[in-house]
Amino acid sequence: MEYIKAGRLIDGCGNVSENMILCIDEGKIKGILKAEQMAKEVEFIDYSDFTILPGLINAHIHAFSPCDMRAEEEQARTPLQKAYDGERFMHDLLYSGVTAARSLGSEGTSEQQLRDCINNGTVIGPDLVVCGRVITMSGGHGWSDGMQSDGVDECRKNTRILLREGADVIKIMATGGVMTKGVEPGSAQLTMEEMKVCVEEAHKAGKKTATHAQGNQGIRNALNAGIDSIEHGIYLDDEVIAQMLRQGTYLVPTLAAPKCIVDHGEGILPDYVMRKSKLVIDAHVESFKRAYAAGVKIAVGTDAGTPYNFHDKTAYELELMVKYGVAPMEAITFATHNSAECLGIEADHGTIEVGKFADLIVLEKNPLDDITALQNVNKVYKHGVLVLNR
Structure with a gap:
């Protein structure tokens, strides 16, 4: 003892x-x-x-994504370089006070392998909850590393495949996003019916679901499908907030993600990334404030791995929350108790x-x-x- x-x-x-x-x-x-x-x-x-x-719990990271590489440099990494980056980012998380995290999208089964390496002591890092690949429509947000799925049958089958591959959580793309060229953050993508079968299969297996959801219609679709957490939630209205309250849905706002791009990406990142980030940043903050004031359940995630959004900066998300009106004690609770509950690991963590x-x-x-x-x-x-x- x-x-x-x-x-x-x-x-x-x-x-x-x-x-x-x-x-x-x-x-x-x-x-x-x-x-x-x-x-x-x-x-x-x-x-x-x-x-x-x-220990803090970061409910939204990307375990292998570097924050300071151009897209072509990131894509040119060898498997060995990617593995090294994943281990390095796990160190960054743990040594900055993050003892558990949820990784929401990488290629293949790399996240599952990293999780298992941490569990068996090969890699030092936080306890990981992982989704593996994301489910997206053909050409949808995150399509390059995701499972492109069209129609309820493909969505159901691919969810089952992800569960077979060892996913702890199923992530679904409900809308477009900032980082994928040719899609818009506000546009709905997978339908409610497509997402519903993903949720059904995940819940049958005892797993939670999360959705990348920025635009209002896509958020509504995800909520009607029974999703467990809304990631980003940029365009929330009172009706959506009321539904989140009724259903007990978590919001993981990832306030740091667009802020880091707008603050540091000018002249470096592609024009489409800067345009979309500037488009959403104010609405993002206002949606968070409204959801918080209404009592929506909030967990802390940074979207670490997006540009200039480093894996050792989880505490910056709490700084932003406090800046936008959250009391320090509440922000800490969001990053510990709430994040553990959001991930479904509250029996041992948080x-x-x-x-x-x-x-x-x-x-x-x-x-x-x-x-x-x-x-x-x-x-x-x-x-x-x-x-x-x-």
Whole structure:
């Protein structure tokens, strides 16, 4: 048994307490006590001057996508280079305080293989939930690495294939997007009927579903299909928000994605990427604000792997949320408890509670006073093992 003393403990459920002892054994939290309850002779790791909180969970990344390459450079990478990039990005996530993540789209079964390498200890990184390939219409958003599917029969069959290949979650493209040439973010793509069979097959297998959904009609189609999480949600209206509330659908806004492109891509990225990013950025922020004010369930994902949206910058998404009106404690809850629930891993992840993994980050500063404290992580524990020690 190992004992860790926290000067300040944020549990991921919206609670904060002081001078607490965490009892850790075999990678899990076995007890949580007030410091004065511990016998004086017991030795503990002393973080009396630090804040401890659950490891962050990034609900939307792309595990192999580099943020600083032109498209032709990215496509020219060899399989070995891609594998190296995937391992490097996993390090970036973990050492910035992310102890679990969901990767939502890469080629082939690369995500499943990376997940398995992390699970067997070959690669050091956060616990991964993966979709493998995405399901999109022919020529739709993400078609180059996705499973192009037209009609309900193809959508059903390809969902079954993805489940056979080891997908933890099924990702469906409901609309166009920014990064695919020749499609528009607001345009609906897969139909409600096509998405519904994907959702049915995933749910029969006990898996969750997520949808890339930016335009309003595509979001409606996805909700009517029974989707579990809306990724991006750029054009939300009151009717859509009300339906999300009724159905308990999660929103993963990925606020950082267009912001990083607009801030850093001018003169470097293709004109169509810049045009679409500038088109959506203001509506994106306003939709997030309305959804948050209405009480929609929100999880934190960055879309890491899109241009200049680096894998070690998950905390920047929380900074943006706070900038747009979210209280720091709520933002932390979104990135821990809520993200775990969104991914379906809440039994073991997301909060500091007895029985869950000892996935912890240690901060010198208090993120409740300044959310950017999360951008300077001092120590990271994954499954009770110290993996970063600054």
